[in-house]
Amino acid sequence: xxxxxxxxxxxxxxxxxxxxxxxxxxxxxxxxxxxxxxxxxxxxxxxxxxxxxxxxxxxxxxxxxxxxxxxxxxxxxxxxxxxxxxxxxxxxxxxxxxxxxxxxxxxxxxxxxxxxxxxxxxxxxxxxxxxxxxxxxxxxxxxxxxxxxxxxxxxxxxxxxxxxxxxxxxxxxxxxxxxxxxxxxxxxxxxxxxxxxxxxxxxxxxxxxxxxxxxxxxxxxxxxxxxxxxxxxxxxxxxxxxxxxxxxxxxxxxxxxxxxxxxxxxxxxxxxxxxxxxxxxxxxxxxxxxxxxxxxxxxxxxxxxxxxxxxxxxxxxxxxxxxxxxxxxxxxxxxxxxxxxxxxxxxxxxxxxxxxxxxxxxxxxxxxxxxxxxxxxxxxxxxxxxxxxxxxxxxxxxxxxxxxxxxxxxxxxxxxxxxxxxxxxxxxxxxxxxxxxxxxxxxxxxxxxxxxxxxxxxxxxxxxxxxxxxxxxxxxxxxxxxxxxxxxxxxxxxxxxxxxxxxxxxxxxxxxxxxxxxxxxxxxxxxxxxxxxxxxxxxxxxxxxxxxxxxxxxxxxxxxxxxxxxxxxxxxxxxxxxxxxxxxxxxxxxxxxxxxxxxxxx
Numbered sequence: 001x002x003x004x005x006x007x008x009x010x011x012x013x014x015x016x017x018x019x020x021x022x023x024x025x026x027x028x029x030x031x032x033x034x035x036x037x038x039x040x041x042x043x044x045x046x047x048x049x050x051x052x053x054x055x056x057x058x059x060x061x062x063x064x065x066x067x068x069x070x071x072x073x074x075x076x077x078x079x080x081x082x083x084x085x086x087x088x089x090x091x092x093x094x095x096x097x098x099x100x101x102x103x104x105x106x107x108x109x110x111x112x113x114x115x116x117x118x119x120x121x122x123x124x125x126x127x128x129x130x131x132x133x134x135x136x137x138x139x140x141x142x143x144x145x146x147x148x149x150x151x152x153x154x155x156x157x158x159x160x161x162x163x164x165x166x167x168x169x170x171x172x173x174x175x176x177x178x179x180x181x182x183x184x185x186x187x188x189x190x191x192x193x194x195x196x197x198x199x200x201x202x203x204x205x206x207x208x209x210x211x212x213x214x215x216x217x218x219x220x221x222x223x224x225x226x227x228x229x230x231x232x233x234x235x236x237x238x239x240x241x242x243x244x245x246x247x248x249x250x251x252x253x254x255x256x257x258x259x260x261x262x263x264x265x266x267x268x269x270x271x272x273x274x275x276x277x278x279x280x281x282x283x284x285x286x287x288x289x290x291x292x293x294x295x296x297x298x299x300x301x302x303x304x305x306x307x308x309x310x311x312x313x314x315x316x317x318x319x320x321x322x323x324x325x326x327x328x329x330x331x332x333x334x335x336x337x338x339x340x341x342x343x344x345x346x347x348x349x350x351x352x353x354x355x356x357x358x359x360x361x362x363x364x365x366x367x368x369x370x371x372x373x374x375x376x377x378x379x380x381x382x383x384x385x386x387x388x389x390x391x392x393x394x395x396x397x398x399x400x401x402x403x404x405x406x407x408x409x410x411x412x413x414x415x416x417x418x419x420x421x422x423x424x425x426x427x428x429x430x431x432x433x434x435x436x437x438x439x440x441x442x443x444x445x446x447x448x449x450x451x452x453x454x455x456x457x458x459x460x461x462x463x464x465x466x467x468x469x470x471x472x473x474x475x476x477x478x479x480x481x482x483x484x485x486x487x488x489x490x491x492x493x494x495x496x497x498x499x500x501x502x503x504x505x506x507x508x509x510x511x512x513x514x515x516x517x518x519x520x521x522x523x524x525x526x527x528x529x530x531x532x533x534x535x536x537x538x539x540x541x542x543x544x545x546x547x548x549x550x551x552x553x554x555x556x557x558x559x560x561x562x563x564x565x566x567x568x569x570x571x572x573x574x575x576x577x578x579x580x581x582x583x584x585x586x587x588x589x590x591x592x593x594x595x596x597x598x599x600x601x602x
Contacts, residue, residue, distance in 0.1 A: 004102045004103070004104045005018070005019060005021035005022035005024070005025050005102065005103055005104075006018075006019060006021075006022070006100070006101070006102050007019075007022050007100075007101060007102070007103055008098070008099070008100050009037065009086075009098070009099040009100075009101075010097075010098060011056070011088075011096045011097055011098060011099060012097055013036075014036040014037040014038065015035065015036055016033075016034060016035060016036060016037065016040055018033060018103075022103055025082070025103055025104070025105045026043070026072065026074075026080075026082075026103075028074075041053060043072040043073060044070055044071070044072055044073075045070070045071045045072065045073055045079065045141075046141075046154055046155055046158035046159065047140045047141065047158060047159075047195075047196075048070040048071055049155075051068070051070065052068065052070050055068045055084070055086075056088055056096050056099070059088045059096070060094075061090045061094055064087050064088045064089070064090065065085070065086065065087050065088075066085070066086055066088070067083065067084070067085050068083075068084050069081060069082065069083050069084075070082060070084070078120040078121070079120065080105060081105070082103055082104070082105055083103070083104045083105075084101060084102075084103050085101050085102050085103075085104075086099045086100065086101030086102075087099070087100055087101060123143050124143050124144055125144075126143060126145050126204075127145055127206070128145055128204050128205065128206045129142070129143065129145045129146035129148075129149045129150070129204065129205050129206065130142070130143045130145065130146060130202065130203070130204050131143070131146050131157075131162070131202075131203050132193065132195050132200050132201070132202055132203075133162050133166065133200060133201045133203055134195060134198060134199075134200050135198065135199050135200065137161055137162050137163070138159060138160070138161060138162070139157055139158050139159065139160055139161075139162055140158065140195050140196075140200065141158065141195070142154055142157045142158055149178075149184075149186070149205070149206075149207050150176070150178055151178050151179055151180055151181055152179070162203070164176065164188070166190045166201055166203065167190060171187055171188070171189055172187070172188045172189070172190075173185060173186070173187055173188070173208070174186050174188050174205075184207055184209045185207070185208050185209045185211075185212040186205045186206060186207055186208060187205060187206050187208045188203060188204070188205040189203070189204050189205070190202070190203050229248075229250050230250045230251060231250070231251060232250055232251065232252045233251050233252045233255055234252060235252045235333055235334065235335050236250065236252045236253035236255075236256045236257065236332075236333070236334035236335075236336075237250045237252060237253065237331070237332075237333055237334075238250070238253050238269075238331075238332050238334065239329055239330065239331050239332070240269050240329070240330050240332065241326060241327065241328075241329055241330075242285070242286075242289045242327050242328050242329075242330075243268075244268050244269050244270070244278075244282070244285075245266055245267065245268055245269075246264050246265055246266065246267055246268075246269060246271075247265065247266075247329065248265075248331075249261040249264055249265060252334075253334070256305070256307075256313070256315070256334065256336045257272045257305060257306075257307055257308060258307050258308030258309060259271070259272065259308050272305055272306050272307075272308075273303065273304075273305055273306070274304060274305075274306055274312070277303035277304050277305075278303070281301065281303075285319075285330060288319075288321050288328070288330075289321075289327070289328040299318070300316045300317065300318050301316065301317050301318070301319070302314070302315075302316055302337075302564075303315060303317070305334070305336075313336055313338050314336075314337045314338055314341050315334050315335060315336055315337060316334070316335045316337050317332050317333065317334045317335070318332070318333050319331070319332055320332075320333075344560060347553065347557060348472065348475065348557055348561070370406035370407070370410040371406075371410060373402060373403075373406045374402075374403050374406045374407060374410075377399045377400075377402045377403045377406075378403065380399060381396070381399050381400075428467045428468050428469065428565070429467070429468070429469065429470070430465045430466075430467055430587055431465060431466060431467070431468055431469070431470040431473065432463070432465050432470075433463055433465070433466055433473065433509055433518055433520060433584070434459055434460075434463050434509065435470060436470055436473040436474050436477060437457065437459055437477065437507055437509055437520070438457075438459075439470075439474055440474050440477040440478055440481065440507075441455055441457060441507065443474075443478065444478065444481050444482075444485075447485065448481075448485060448505065451485060451488070451489060451503075452503060453485060453488055453503045453504065453505060454502075454503065454504045454505070455481075455504075455505050455507070456504060456505070456506045456507070457506075457507050458506065458507070458508040458509065459507070459508075459509045460509060460510075460511065463509055463511050463518060464511055464518055464586035464587065465586070465587050466518060466565065466567075466584040466585065466586060466587060467565065467566070467585070467587050468561075468564075468565035468584070469561075472561045472565075473561070473565070475557075475558070475561065476558040476561055476562060476569075476582065477507070477520070477522070479554040479555065479557070479558045480522040480558070480580050481505060481507075481522065482554070483554065483555070484505045484522060484524035484526055484577070484578070485505070486526075487524055487526025487527060487577065487578065488503050488505070488524060488525060488526040488577075490526070490527075491525075491526050491527040501525060501576055502525045502576070503525060504524070504525050505522065505523070505524045505525075506521075506522070506523045506524075507520070507521070507522055508520070508521040508523070509521075511586070512583075515583075516585060516586050517567075517583050517584060517585055517586055518583070518584050518586050519581060519582070519583050520581070520582040520583075520584070521579060521580065521581050521582075522579070522580045523574065523575075523577060523578070523579045523580075524577040524578055525575075525576045525577040526576075526577045526578060527576065527577060528573035528574075528576070528577055528578050529571060529572075529573055529578050531573075534571060534572065534573070537555055537571045538555050538556055538558075538559040538569070538571070539556065540553060540556040555571075562582055562584070565584055566584070566585050567582060567583050567584035567585060568582075568583045569581070569582045569583075570583075
């Protein structure tokens with residue numbers, strides 16, 4: 001059964017007169033009902049519009065009635081099928097002047113399910129374009145998103161050629177040339193359907209131009225990154241997964257470790273970093289992977305790598321973390337520090353020899369004492385043996401023992417200089433800071449005595465050990481002591497006699513259990529460091545001494561030695577002079593008990 005409502009159409013003026021019942025059938029309020037034929041045609045689906053516009057063409061004065069079925073689009077996005085029956089009234093010249101008729105909506109259309117209404121609304125509100133293409137490639141329906149993407153109004157879009165070959169792949173990427181937009185990229189999906197009982201295809205597509213441009217920029221960025229990283233030959237740039245297996249390997253890594261990319265990809269990092277060096281850091285990587293917090297960011301780790309030929313080399317590495325669908329990944333930059341370590345060792349050795357040269361006068365005086373005693377004892381024996389009376393056995397024994405003890409004393413002085421001048425160990429050992437303090441004071445005490453400078457030691461009976469090279473730690477203390485001596489001497493030349501104040505250097509060794517460190521402090525009465533250079537006192541070639549005295553490298557070298565030992569060295573002014581504080585991490589008991597790490601001091 002049909003729901004019917006009358007209508008009246010003035011063909012000459014185009015005016016439509018439709019009662020409220022007609023508005024109900026059309027799903028419109030009276031206030032917004034189209035008042036003329038042109039506005040009414042705007043409600044008709046574009047695919048039916050031309051047929052409705054020509055509905056009077058089939059009528060004549062002898063056959064003035066017609067019936068036509070068409071669809072209109074309601075405001076909620078749904079469609080409704082209508083049947084229009086009309087009778088045309090002709091004028092004197094046989095031209096249509098008035099149409100009176102009825103409009104009926106099919107019951108099945110009026111009672112269309114809520115699901116269909118919702119579906120129509122969804123299609124029209126879709127961000128993706130939806131169009132229906134007939135078998136001739138003509139667009140029969142287009143939703144608002146299609147109008148927006150292709151930059152055409154519906155009346156121009158519907159009835160036009162789609163112009164893009166259709167496939168039935170799940171997703172196809174196509175290029176579309178859009179007026180006033182240019183070339184865009186679209187992602188398209190096609191399925192079979194029907195339209196007005198004829199085979200058709202439903203095509204949905206979305207504009208992915210921005211995404212494609214972003215993907216292209218990302219690809220270019222990745223290619224740039226890979227090119228830079230892979231071609232870098234001065235540093236190794238590698239990547240590993242959470243399982244420690246290698247996922248990337250550049251030419252620099254090949255140069256440093258001797259392995260080609262195909263030899264190591266998928267292999268554990270311990271292929272070229274010995275397990276003893278890598279194992280202490282595995283817990284750090286696991287923590288970073290679990291928490292995402294990279295507490296190693298901005299820090300460098302010193303350890304030893306192993307070349308393909310089995311030779312171990314010193315390296316530094318820095319670590320970065322990023323995430324992929326395979327989980328956390330680690331990017332590692334590795335630097336071969338062999339040449340730098342060698343240059344540093346040569347610089348340290350040169351500095352030590354320079355220090356020995358500066359100490360030559362004091363050493364000569366110190367050696368002269370046992371030599372004088374030996375000479376006097378031997379002269380006495382020579383004179384006694386010239387006499388007729390044979391000296392007693394006790395007399396001879398005392399003189400020979402004195403000669404022997406002074407010979408040992410001279411040998412000890414020479415041996416101390418020999419040990420100090422030797423090349424340092426190429427790896428760290430467990431050493432006693434007490435040994436360094438006493439050895440240094442032994443070497444400098446005669447120098448300081450000649451300068452009338454008092455050397456005071458404040459050293460505990462026991463103190464934790466540290467990890468490093470004993471000779472290098474002694475060199476740091478020697479640099480600090482010689483600088484303190486020179487400062488006191490220079491101050492004396494700039495003040496009036498009797499106003500110099502105390503001439504004293506104090507070495508203090510302290511255990512700091514709270515921070516698990518030890519502190520070595522050297523304080524002097526040399527007037528202090530000028531305020532304008534305190535902040536840069538450890539810079540290379542900076543010296544506060546007269547021209548011709550000092551190289552300006554002593555404190556810079558000392559800073560490098562202490563940093564390599566994992567410690568810090570600071571400078572400041574206190575009382576009547578300068579105070580240098582060296583802080584070093586104390587080793588734990590397990591390391592101290594390890595005989596392979598303990599340095600035996602002879």
